[in-house]
Every structure is written in structure tokens, then in C-alpha cells.
């Protein structure tokens with residue numbers, strides 16, 4: 001079980017410089033829909049697990 005809202009990944013947008021901590025579901029959403037701030041396409045390379 002994963003706690004709701006638990007941060008599992010660090011997302012850093014190359015386009016707008018936004019930095020977010022996201023969970024797995026949010027990561028999938030970002031990859032599918034793009035950056036929530038600037039709408040730039042998001043790839044898995046923009047996430048780290050640290």
C-alpha cells in the first residue's frame with residue numbers, strides 16, 4: 001500500500017524549471033499530459049527517484 005500523496009519521484013521540468021515531488025500516479029499523468037505549469041512534453045528522463 002502506498003500512502004496517498006507520498007512523494008516517490010522528483011520531477012524537474014527542463015522547460016520552465018518547475019520542481020515537484022510526485023507519486024507514481026502523478027508521474028504517469030505528467031508523462032501523458034505534459035508539464036502542469038508550461039504544458040511541455042514530459043519524459044521519464046525528467047524524473048529521479050532520489
Ligand SMILES: [Zn+2]
Pocket residue numbers: 013014015016017018035036037038039040
Ligand atoms: Zn514546465
